[in-house]
Amino acid sequence: EVLLVESGGGLVKPGGSLRLSCAASGFTFSHYCMNWVRQAPGKGLEWVSSITSSSDDIHYADSVKGRFTISRDNAKNSLYLQMNSLRAEDTAVYYCARGWAYSGSPFDNWGQGTLVTVSS
Amino acid sequence: EIVMTQSPATLSVSPGERATLSCRASQSVSSNLAWYQQKPGQGPRLLIYGASTRATGIPARFSGSGSGTEFTLTISSLQSEDFAVYYCQQYNNWPLTFGGGTKVEIK
Numbered sequence: 001e002v003l004l005v006e007s008g009g010g011l012v013k014p015g016g017s018l019r020l021s022c023a024a025s026g027f028t029f030s031h032y033c034m035n036w037v038r039q040a041p042g043k044g045l046e047w048v049s050s051i052t053s054s055s056d057d058i059h060y061a062d063s064v065k066g067r068f069t070i071s072r073d074n075a076k077n078s079l080y081l082q083m084n085s086l087r088a089e090d091t092a093v094y095y096c097a098r099g100w101a102y103s104g105s106p107f108d109n110w111g112q113g114t115l116v117t118v119s120s
Numbered sequence: 121e122i123v124m125t126q127s128p129a130t131l132s133v134s135p136g137e138r139a140t141l142s143c144r145a146s147q148s149v150s151s152n153l154a155w156y157q158q159k160p161g162q163g164p165r166l167l168i169y170g171a172s173t174r175a176t177g178i179p180a181r182f183s184g185s186g187s188g189t190e191f192t193l194t195i196s197s198l199q200s201e202d203f204a205v206y207y208c209q210q211y212n213n214w215p216l217t218f219g220g221g222t223k224v225e226i227k
Binding site for chain 1: 152154156158162163164165166169175176207209211212214215216217218219220221
């Protein structure tokens with residue numbers, strides 16, 4: 001069974017930093033693209049970032065470009081999102097989602113999410 | 121950026137009835153269109169990809185159609201577990217974009 005478990009969320013002040021993690025199990029992590037998607041309270045889904053299996057192709061939404069960094073450690077079956085210069089509008093539940101073997105594919109498995117709250 | 125527009129925002133349907141959800145892209149996304157279902161407090165679940173292919177384990181009452189800019193998700197006979205929010209997503213171009221969602225509620 002594919003399992004994606006996010007962690008690292010919490011309350012942070014504007015301008016602060018946070019690092020999210022996603023622990024993957026139940027599949028060969030190094031074979032798949034991975035993604036972060038967020039959902040502000042009561043709102044819809046917003047794609048944040050994607051990374052290929054070998055980390056050679058990375059994409060970001062304009063809203064986070066230059067502030068967020070996606071990375072992965074295939075030896076640890078883990079995906080990360082380093083979030084710097086956080087703003088109130090970054091408040092959301094952040095989901096880790098599995099893509100397919102190639103970049104720009106649908107997300108076939110999702111985690112339960114971790115809540116990030118940016119507030120003073 | 122490709123804008124995805126879903127309609128209606130809310131759909132009130134009785135159990136056993138048919139539900140038809142629409143998704144329109146601001147430019148062609150070919151068949152690179154997915155549908156997701158999300159229930160409160162849960163992560164989304166992939167229902168349809170390639171505009172019309174059901175994902176693993178998805179019941180046959182869910183069907184997708186369309187290509188280019190116009191897409192439809194049909195739930196042939198609504199079950200109690202189908203009341204949820206549904207999102208379309210294009211994965212043809214960066215940035216990947218989602219529609220605003222359609223909430224299917226009990227009439």
